[in-house]
Amino acid sequence: MVERRPFSNLLAHLILWAGIIVVVFPVYYTLIASTHNPRDIFNGEIGFLPGGVPTENYKAALFAGAKQVKTTPATVMMLNSLAMALMIAVGKIAISIISAYAVVYFNFFGRMFAFWTIFVTLMLPVEVRIYPTYKVVADLGLLNSYWGLSVPLIASATATLLFRQFFMTIPDELVEASKIDGAGPMRFFWDTVVPLSRTNMAALFVILFIYGWNQYLWPLLITTDATMDTIIVGIRRQIVTSDANTDWHIVMATAVLAMLPPVAVVVFMQRLFVKGLVETEK
Amino acid sequence: MAEVGLKNVKKSYGGMQVIHGIDCAIKDGEFMVLVGPSGCGKSTLLRMIAGLEEISAGEISIDGRVVNDVEPKDRDIAMVFQNYALYPHMSVYDNMAYGLRIRGLSKAEIDERVNKAAGILQLQELLQRKPRQLSGGQRQRVAMGRAIVRDPKVFLFDEPLSNLDAKLRVQMRVEIKQLQNRLGTTAVYVTHDQVEAMTLADRLVVMNAGVAEQIGAPLEVYAKPASLFVAGFIGSPAMNFLAGKISGDGRAVELAGGARVALADGRFASSAGRKVTLGVRPEHLVQDGAGTAAHFQLAIELVETLGADTLLHGRIDGKGDGLIVRVDGATMVKSGQTLALHAPPGALHLFDGETGKRLSD
Amino acid sequence: MRKVGFNNKLLPYLLIAPQIAITAIFFYWPASQAVWQSFLIQDAFGTRTEFVWFENYEVLFKDPTYFNAFIVTVVFSTAVAALSLGIALLLAVQADKQIHGSGPYKTLLMWPYAVAPAVAGVLWLFLFQPSLGVLAKLLRSMGVDWNPLLNGNHAMILVIIAATWKQISYNFLFFLAGLQSIPKSLIEAAAIDGASPMRRFWTVIFPLLSPTAFFLLVVNVVYVFFDTFGIIDAVTHGGPAKATETLVFKVFQDGRLGGDLGGSAAQSVILMFMVIALTAIQFKYIERKVHY
Numbered sequence: 001m002v003e004r005r006p007f008s009n010l011l012a013h014l015i016l017w018a019g020i021i022v023v024v025f026p027v028y029y030t031l032i033a034s035t036h037n038p039r040d041i042f043n044g045e046i047g048f049l050p051g052g053v054p055t056e057n058y059k060a061a062l063f064a065g066a067k068q069v070k071t072t073p074a075t076v077m078m079l080n081s082l083a084m085a086l087m088i089a090v091g092k093i094a095i096s097i098i099s100a101y102a103v104v105y106f107n108f109f110g111r112m113f114a115f116w117t118i119f120v121t122l123m124l125p126v127e128v129r130i131y132p133t134y135k136v137v138a139d140l141g142l143l144n145s146y147w148g149l150s151v152p153l154i155a156s157a158t159a160t161l162l163f164r165q166f167f168m169t170i171p172d173e174l175v176e177a178s179k180i181d182g183a184g185p186m187r188f189f190w191d192t193v194v195p196l197s198r199t200n201m202a203a204l205f206v207i208l209f210i211y212g213w214n215q216y217l218w219p220l221l222i223t224t225d226a227t228m229d230t231i232i233v234g235i236r237r238q239i240v241t242s243d244a245n246t247d248w249h250i251v252m253a254t255a256v257l258a259m260l261p262p263v264a265v266v267v268f269m270q271r272l273f274v275k276g277l278v279e280t281e282k
Numbered sequence: 283m284a285e286v287g288l289k290n291v292k293k294s295y296g297g298m299q300v301i302h303g304i305d306c307a308i309k310d311g312e313f314m315v316l317v318g319p320s321g322c323g324k325s326t327l328l329r330m331i332a333g334l335e336e337i338s339a340g341e342i343s344i345d346g347r348v349v350n351d352v353e354p355k356d357r358d359i360a361m362v363f364q365n366y367a368l369y370p371h372m373s374v375y376d377n378m379a380y381g382l383r384i385r386g387l388s389k390a391e392i393d394e395r396v397n398k399a400a401g402i403l404q405l406q407e408l409l410q411r412k413p414r415q416l417s418g419g420q421r422q423r424v425a426m427g428r429a430i431v432r433d434p435k436v437f438l439f440d441e442p443l444s445n446l447d448a449k450l451r452v453q454m455r456v457e458i459k460q461l462q463n464r465l466g467t468t469a470v471y472v473t474h475d476q477v478e479a480m481t482l483a484d485r486l487v488v489m490n491a492g493v494a495e496q497i498g499a500p501l502e503v504y505a506k507p508a509s510l511f512v513a514g515f516i517g518s519p520a521m522n523f524l525a526g527k528i529s530g531d532g533r534a535v536e537l538a539g540g541a542r543v544a545l546a547d548g549r550f551a552s553s554a555g556r557k558v559t560l561g562v563r564p565e566h567l568v569q570d571g572a573g574t575a576a577h578f579q580l581a582i583e584l585v586e587t588l589g590a591d592t593l594l595h596g597r598i599d600g601k602g603d604g605l606i607v608r609v610d611g612a613t614m615v616k617s618g619q620t621l622a623l624h625a626p627p628g629a630l631h632l633f634d635g636e637t638g639k640r641l642s643d
Numbered sequence: 644m645r646k647v648g649f650n651n652k653l654l655p656y657l658l659i660a661p662q663i664a665i666t667a668i669f670f671y672w673p674a675s676q677a678v679w680q681s682f683l684i685q686d687a688f689g690t691r692t693e694f695v696w697f698e699n700y701e702v703l704f705k706d707p708t709y710f711n712a713f714i715v716t717v718v719f720s721t722a723v724a725a726l727s728l729g730i731a732l733l734l735a736v737q738a739d740k741q742i743h744g745s746g747p748y749k750t751l752l753m754w755p756y757a758v759a760p761a762v763a764g765v766l767w768l769f770l771f772q773p774s775l776g777v778l779a780k781l782l783r784s785m786g787v788d789w790n791p792l793l794n795g796n797h798a799m800i801l802v803i804i805a806a807t808w809k810q811i812s813y814n815f816l817f818f819l820a821g822l823q824s825i826p827k828s829l830i831e832a833a834a835i836d837g838a839s840p841m842r843r844f845w846t847v848i849f850p851l852l853s854p855t856a857f858f859l860l861v862v863n864v865v866y867v868f869f870d871t872f873g874i875i876d877a878v879t880h881g882g883p884a885k886a887t888e889t890l891v892f893k894v895f896q897d898g899r900l901g902g903d904l905g906g907s908a909a910q911s912v913i914l915m916f917m918v919i920a921l922t923a924i925q926f927k928y929i930e931r932k933v934h935y
């Protein structure tokens with residue numbers, strides 16, 4: 001530290017803690033609310049401490065869903081979310097790593113064209129072409145299916161670019177050495193490229209899992225069957241604008257359940273998460 | 283221009299002490315070099331003088347004023363960093379002018395000072411460039427320029443040449459020395475390179491593990507190293523060390539291998555029987571000429587020809603301690619040969635066997 | 644792209660095929676459909692279509708609700724980008740100052756990234772729910788007639804808060820990484836040059852952080868354009884009276900109500916061009932890398 005200024009250091013701590021309180025408060029309050037009974041919530045009388053029904057709301061949310069507006073139980077919705085997130089993460093990583101491998105390690109006719117074809121999609125989210133894409137999925141008969149939920153979101157350039165960038169840093173000597181050892185391209189891929197890419201794959205997996213779990217517009221659009229709802233969409237369905245009909249105690253419990261997996265991933269895989277975040281956005 | 287005084291300066295990080303009380307008085311206009319192996323605390327000491335690190339205990343004064351609680355900007359010092367720390371988004375001109383602007387100098391005066399410094403350092407052509415458009419040596423000069431425009435009381439250098447290639451390093455070394463001579467500004471210079479230290483310094487502080495082992499002029503340190511550590515650190519190749527003890531009459535050292543090396547007329551009579559380490563520099567061992575008795579028979583194992591000199595590595599009697607001898611480049615010796623060597627009494631250094639301190643002579 | 648590779652003829656095509664196929668089917672085909680449809684007008688029964696060039700666009704530009712959505716989007720994205728960047732920068736600078744490391748603060752501040760926008764919306768909706776929200780009550784007790792269900796400004800404030808809250812962690816992480824990549828010696832050099840902490844920030848740190856800031860600005864705008872759909876849908880439904888209807892929300896809403904396929908497609912195409920423009924700016928900027 002260049003200066004010794006106890007006051008400025010104290011101020012820094014105060015600002016940081018103020019920031020942390022702002023960041024934590026909504027979630028804390030949701031957690032609190034999810035343990036109170038519906039009547040107290042409805043009357044706005046829950047205070048800032050845990051309520052008396054720590055498990056009932058969760059049981060209801062997990063196995064029954066909201067009552068006043070009929071919704072799917074959270075267990076089902078979480079499974080849907082999990083399936084969607086995993087398919088997107090695994091699918092993206094799989095097709096990206098092989099396409100990046102093709103672009104980097106092979107000299108084939110149309111390579112640059114292929115690269116740019118993928119590259120152009122970099123920043124165009126599904127939201128901008130939502131209805132035509134919906135129509136394609138509908139025509140393919142994939143509405144209300146896991147395939148329909150995940151496959152269209154697998155088309156994105158980010159992961160391909162990340163792998164391409166990483167492959168460029170693998171020294172040429174490694175290819176030459178394995179050629180001399182008699183390895184063909186697929187052998188080199190499995191024995192060298194994949195093991196070297198492990199950290200990158202893991203980092204990417206963390207980011208993509210969160211991305212997939214948190215999808216909203218797309219699943220909202222292509223699932224009409226309530227049993228196919230993801231948990232993020234499901235929460236939305238539990239809220240009714242004329243709020244007397246909203247089961248807030250269920251909503252709060254469901255919200256906690258919806259946040260839990262991705263937040264846990266971020267907190268427990270902090271290093272991979274930060275790496276993935278920074279590298280996919282280059 | 284100013285003196286810099288260090289009084290029992292200490293530094294701890296958390297519970298770990300890394301500087302163990304250093305005393306040193308740097309004279310006005312002096313070029314003082316801090317030298318020592320990596321991690322010995324040179325940078326830490328320099329940064330305490332700069333005000334970038336808190337002083338845990340003791341006192342540092344600049345120009346008679348105790349600066350322990352003075353912020354860097356008010357110490358009137360300038361520093362050249364190892365990575366130069368040039369502001370990448372500013373031109374060379376702005377890099378040099380930045381400190382002057384903050385001090386509120388007039389535009390005309392800033393212009394004059396920057397141009398003058400640029401003239402001295404041959405940077406006139408480069409003033410509008412950004413640091414990334416400069417070569418390593420040019421960046422180094424800009425860093426120097428930024429230090430001299432401010433006309434500070436003290437220059438501080440933290441290994442400023444270590445990012446340059448060998449040739450440029452020698453050239454910049456000369457330039458720094460000339461510049462400091464010309465400006466007459468007190469300078470404190472950190473390096474781990476003993477050649478740099480010897481060539482630049484008016485005096486040097488040889489540091490080891492947070493302790494100043496010796497403070498003195500380069501030749502003094504070379505001629506009379508205060509400890510085994512200093513003796514081994516200064517000089518290249520390093521001094522030869524041989525374990526032994528002072529003979530009963532105090533006139534010679536009896537080496538572990540059995541050889542007897544005569545000392546200059548009984549100066550160590552009072553230490554008779556003491557365990558010592560005998561030191562002799564490779565360049566001071568002489569081939570056994572007429573009239574001197576050989577001390578060692580050195581079986582040569584390796585010959586390194588450097589051109590001007592040749593280094594001979596070998597073992598005493600082919601099985602004892604290893605020795606290095608520096609001989610004239612014209613000498614024709616082959617490995618496998620045996621050489622009779624003599625260590626002149628005047629070139630011997632004795633260090634206490636336990637403490638490693640030099641035995642007074 | 645590299646000197647050493649393999650020579651197989653068929654293999655590279657097989658490897659790249661899945662990516663290209665998915666991109667073609669779910670990206671290029673729908674995108675071109677959108678462009679094509681934006682030039683068509685369909686009659687009410689969907690039996691006849693007519694090619695009308697830019698008529699759909701003309702209609703759109705004259706449509707006050709589209710203009711409204713545009714203004715809403717501008718206000719919304721400006722507010723969210725400014726607030727979330729400002730707050731994140733403030734926090735990152737304080738965290739970077741910490742001698743004992745920014746680690747714990749980083750952990751405590753970064754996880755909202757993982758909260759889905761729609762869920763973030765629900766959390767804040769619950770806090771500001773006029774009849775039972777704790778913060779709504781606080782506002783009432785202070786004499787504010789708080790009601791985001793009826794008051795358009797209140798609704799806008801609410802979605803801005805939720806969207807900002809969700810985005811702070813992302814910006815914080817990038818700012819912190821940016822700050823930590825500035826060599827310490829640069830700051831020390833500035834201190835020795837006599838610059839006060841404030842001056843150091845504005846003349847040395849901030850200029851060096853500007854590439855990060857610019858990058859984040861573009862990313863934030865794209866975020867506000869698209870990802871906040873979930874927040875708006877969950878909190879206000881674009882209401883009251885379209886006060887929070889952004890461009891993306893309008894595309895969705897118009898499309899869902901059915902009918903005007905051409906107009907909806909035209910809206911999509913305009914959005915696409917906006918993102919392409921932003922991306923292009925981004926790349927230009929990254930290429931030049933400003934200060935380095």
Ligand SMILES: Nc1ncnc2c1ncn2[C@@H]1O[C@H](COP(=O)(O)OP(=O)(O)OP(=O)(O)O)[C@@H](O)[C@H]1O
Binds near residue numbers: 320
């Ligand atoms: N911020 C710090 N916290 C804890 N220990 C430190 C810190 N800075 C330095 N040290 C320790 O203090 C000792 C001296 O470090 P210093 O940087 O002064 O070494 P140096 O002599 O400059 O070495 P080099 O030649 O490698 O630069 C080292 O053991 C180092 O590990």
Ligand SMILES: [Mg+2]
Binds near residue numbers: 325326
């Ligand atoms: Mg150092």
